[in-house]
Structures are given as C-alpha cells and as structure tokens.
Amino acid sequence: MTTTTRQTPDLATEVVTGSSRLRALAGEWADLHDRSPAATPFQSHVWLSSWWETYGRNANLSAVLLRRRGRLVAAAPVMTVRRAGLRVLRPLGGDQSDFTDVLIEDGDPDLPAALGRALAELPGWDVLDLPEVRPGADAERLAAAWPGRSWRLPASTCVELPGVPLGRLLAGLPGKNGNKLRRELRRVDEAPIQVRDVPAAEAEHAVARLLDLHALQWQGRGINVEHTKPRFRAHLARAARRLVAEQQARLIEYHLDGQVVAVDLVIVGKDFVGGYLYGTHPDLRAQVDVVTLLLRTDLGLAHELGRPTMSLLRGAESHKTKWGGQCAVSHRLLLARTPAATAYALAARARVGGRTLRGRWARLDRVRGRALGRRWEALDRVLRRAR
Template sequence: MVELWTTDVRRGDDALDDLATEWNDLFDRCAAASPFQAYAWVHSWWRSYGVPGRLRVFLVRHRGRLVGAAAFQLRWRAGCPVLTPLGGSITDFTDVLLDDETAAAAAPILATAMVGDRGWQAIDLPESRTGTALVAAWPGPHHETAGSLCLELPSSEMEDLVRGLPSHSRKTVRRRLNQLKKAAPEVREVAAGEAPQAVESLLRLHRRQWHGRGGNPEHFAPAFAEHLTRAVTAMISRGEAALVEYRFDGELLASSLILIGRDLVGGYLFGVDPALRGRVDVTTMLLADALPLAHRLGRPTMSMLRGAEGHKSTWRPAEAPNRRVLLVRPGSLRGGGYARGVLALRRATELAKEKAPWVKAVRDRLRWRR
C-alpha cells in the first residue's frame, strides 16, 4: 500500500542524478516555477560548481508522486553552516518547487524534513520572487530583506508595446525599428543539437562586447561555459530556453539566450560584436524577438531579469523587486546571529549608497581587478 505522504532526504553527490523525470514533471505542475528551478539548470550547476559532500536534496511525495523538491549546497558563512540554493550568483531567482494542487499541505512537510536534517543552522534564499511558500510553513524564525531589482513587461506583440509608449519614446523606437528592418538581419532559433557550438559563439560575442569595459567576470570563467553548454542544450529540448542568433550579410554578429519559465520569459545573456552597435539599436533588436516569444508561448511576463540599467527605462517596465529570505533553524543561536548579520549588512549597504555613492564604484572596480 502506498503511503499518503513520504519524505526523502539525500546527501550523496549523486542525489540529483536519477530525478530528471520526476523533477521535470513537478516543474510542469508549478505555475510559478522559474527557469532557474528547471532540472537541467540545477543539475548542471551542481556538476560545474558543486563542492563534494555539500549537496542536500529534500523531496516530498504524495501517494508516490513528487510534489515538493528543494536542492541546496551547505556553505560556511561567518562561522555558521548555511544552506544556499543551487545556482549561486548566476541565478536570478531562487525558490523551492511545490505542486500547485498540494502546495499548502506539502510546504509544512517539506519544512519539517529540512529541519530534521542536521548540520546546518540557517537557510538563505537570496533572490526569492514571491517570498517563497516555505515562509508560512516555517516552524522557526524567518526574516526578509531586499534582494535584487528586476524589471518586467507584460507580454505582447512589439507593436502593442510601442503603441503604449509616450510620444517622444514612441518616435525613437519606431525609428530604431525601421533602422533594424533596413539592416535585414537573418534571425533564427538554434536547435538543441546545435546548442554546444551556439553557446560557444554566444560567449565569444559576449567577451567581445565587454572587452576593455569590465563585465561580470563569472561569465568569462570555464565553469560557466561548461554549465551553460550542458544546461542550455537540455533546456532547449524541453522548451525551457531559446537561443536566438542574428546574422548580418551572412556574418554572426549577435546572439541572445532567453530562458523560459512557467509564467515568464527572461532575457538572460547576450553577446554582440561591437561593430554592430553603429548599425542597429541592440536592445530594440533583442526585445523585438523576446517579447513576442513570451506572447506566443502564453507567458504573461517578459522579464529583463536583475538590474535596472538605463537602457531598459525606455520601455517603461514595471519594477519587480526580489526578496532575500532567511529561515532560521528553531532554537538556533548561530542561525539567528547569521540572519541578524545579513540584515545589518544590508542596512549598512543601503546607508552607504545614500551617503557615499562612490563606495559602490570602488567596490565594483576592486571586484573586477580581483
């Protein structure tokens, strides 16, 4: 006889290896699942970045069917053992997966299974979109603070977006669209079998784009290329990603990686040959494909993901701030101290931004040099 509810806590480095089918099925039953909770993304990240012996996977099944899943890596921060979600700094949204139909019942069971696992004192979800369903079910203290700011547009055809812009912006965008039409790029989506070579081209263009101007150092690391190649290949085959290439006069000059969740499409990474910038407006070109893609797929949102760069403001996106969620093990003094430290650091950071904005510029410069 199948038990009504069961839990499974896994610690082996191969804990994710046999879960692809179940995990993908659960992903399809979670309406708010972002592409960063897709099995291909999580599993590939662990293979490229995971520290042996640190994987923790928590599973909840109802009548034998997987209805809750969470994967973490154990890390030591300020002397405190903390569970952090797989995905690290290259992941824009962090959360657990819960089946929509059983989420209310499964969340406390998942929380109980996590508390029953020893060796950690706090859980740190740095980029939660909605505050995570675990908060209401958590038996111990929890805290929230601001995460990254994301910008979003409602999915639509490009013309509908342009029509709703203020007149001065509308004229500018129409001029850019006409310029793009005259340039007549060949636009194509890459098939899964072509993904490894296409990812290599994307990263090569991305390096050219940022040459001499900084950029995110992680995007130039071998581990990132390995992870992205493996994850994107699988995600394209599942309809969880699209890799779009742009050729001008037969030459590949731009490439854009779009990730597809259950309720949004997100522009994740692009690479552009610097020579293209004098010919077309790159942001307009990329959005002209990503926005209609979200509309065709029936996803209500086209997300520009993390960051409020100036070039995004033309489109009048809505702000969608992430939240950093801290869950403390019941009765844990070390876990509580870690959470208080995170909150204090956040307050200090906000104060520094307000009183001494030059500090951020110095920090970013030091990060790049390091």
C-alpha cells in the same frame, strides 16, 4: 546516498546526498516541476543538475524530498556551505540562477509546512538562505509555514514588460523617449539582419559564440568575471542544450553579411519569457540599437507563446527601464534553525542597509554634479555676455 524517514502514514521524507542519485531523479523531478505552477527553468532538473556537476565540488548536497505514497510532491534542492563560521543551507543554482525557489505540488495546503518540518529536522545547519525569491514563489509559502524565526530582505529588481509585440508596446510610450525608441525600432526593421533559432543539437556551439561575443562587447569595461570562466561556459553550454530540447529556453542568432553578430539566450518560463544573457559584436552597435533588436525578437516570442510577461531579469539599469514596464522586486528569505542564524540575518540586513546608503549617496552626488554643472554653465553665459 539516500535516507528516508516518515512524517505521516502516507508522507515520507527523503534526503539525497549523492550526485548519482540526484541525476537519477530527472524524470520524476520534471513531473513535479510541471505540477508546480510557480516553478521556473532555474528550478528544472536540467539546470540544477548541470550546475551541481560544475559548481558542487566544495559543498555537501542535501536535496530534501517529500513523497506521498511514492510520488514526489515537494523538493528543496539545497547544499550545506560554510559562511563566517556558520553552517548555511544554500539552493543549488547559486548566483547563476536569477530566481531561487523550492518545488511544491499545487493543490495541497499542508505541503509547505511538511517541507518546512523536513528541513528543520535535517541535521547540521544553522540558517537557510534563499537569495532571489520572486513574488508568488513556493518559497514564500514555505517561509509563511516555517516553524522558527525568518527574515525577508529586498534582493534584485527585475523590469517586466507586457508580452506584446514591441511596436504595440512603444505605441503607448509618450513624449521624446517614445519617439526616440520608435525611431530605433524603424532602424532595426530596416537593417538587413537575419534572425535564426538555434536547434538543440547546435546549442553548445552557439553558447560558445555567445560568450565570445559577450566578452568582446565588454572588453575594457566591468564584465562579470564569472562569465569568462571555463566552468560557467561548461555549465551554460550543457544546460542550454537540454533546456532548448525541452522548450524551456531559446537560443537566437543574429546574422549580418554572413556573420553571426549577436547571440541571445532566452529563458522560457510558464508565465514569462526572460532575457538571460547575450553577446553582440561591438560593430553592430554602430548600425542599430542592440537592446531594441533583441527586444523585438524576445517580445515577439513571448507573444507567440502566450506568455503575459517579458522579464529583463535581474537589474534595473537605464537601458531596461526606458521601455516602461513595471519593477518586480525579488526577496532574500532567511529561515533559522538555530539561534546562530540571528547574527547571520543581522549581518545580511546591515549589508542591505549599506548598499542602500551607498546608492543614495551616489544619486545625491549625481544630482549635486548636475546642479554644479548648471551653475558653471550659467556663470559662463554671464561672462560671455560681459565680453
């Protein structure tokens, strides 16, 4: 279903509430995506329509579109869900998208405010919650033009490396860490591992192998449970096939002794290459450092495609930060339509504060543990000398 209203003589608002109509937007959505410099593959029609097909059953679609003389110039792909009694607009793509955004055609400074008015006039919601807005996203322009209250909270941290070959990156790393990583790269270079790009026609089978290996590598540890569910497998296989076909993703297989020992899904954005998800056989870790193996290929791809950045996407774990690079912090943007949004924002801010406090206590506990360990070691040395 579609409803249309008019903002100005040449600018019309359209609200799409039906799945079939969303599917029919594929061509012009792709055109708008091309004209939106900040857009990532997580805002592509391929990714969003696949996600909605799998995850959209318990939500109400309300994709807000702006057209100028019939041409699509802005889009906010959102849905209405219930959270703690409030009506919340959430973006399509959910937690499976590393970046959240709207789409706005480049070159018209009035479009963010026009899209804001169209969203504000949409009935039946209290707060718009955009959880992973990367620096420079169109959603930041929307928030700046928002007619009501808004809140900006820290979200995920992404480690970003320059899009240069791994050897060149490691050449600039000093000290013991740099030497260790260079040794790991030499081991990877010497290993008889073949690397293969998977064509779109084989993408669904490759994704199945990826997820099987991913479950195997996390066996007995804290895997993201969603990655083990049939619905995620269905979405990722369908989306990966289409993204690979449209050159917005690469599926890369690693072969050793005739067996597939690793599969890596790499997202190809306009200004970055991003490591989305990989699976490796545990036996491979005995031969090479897996992250070094994957980064050698992914950084080479970024360099080949002329992308200035290789993003390790959400998370700043030690296996990512050891390569140097910079940390880019995404933000959660909350835009209010009704006064009830304030309570939602305060609760969200309190959760951020709780995570920060828990993180500080965890770091303090680790420091205290190391200090206590050093004291016991010193005491043990004294006792040994006394004996």
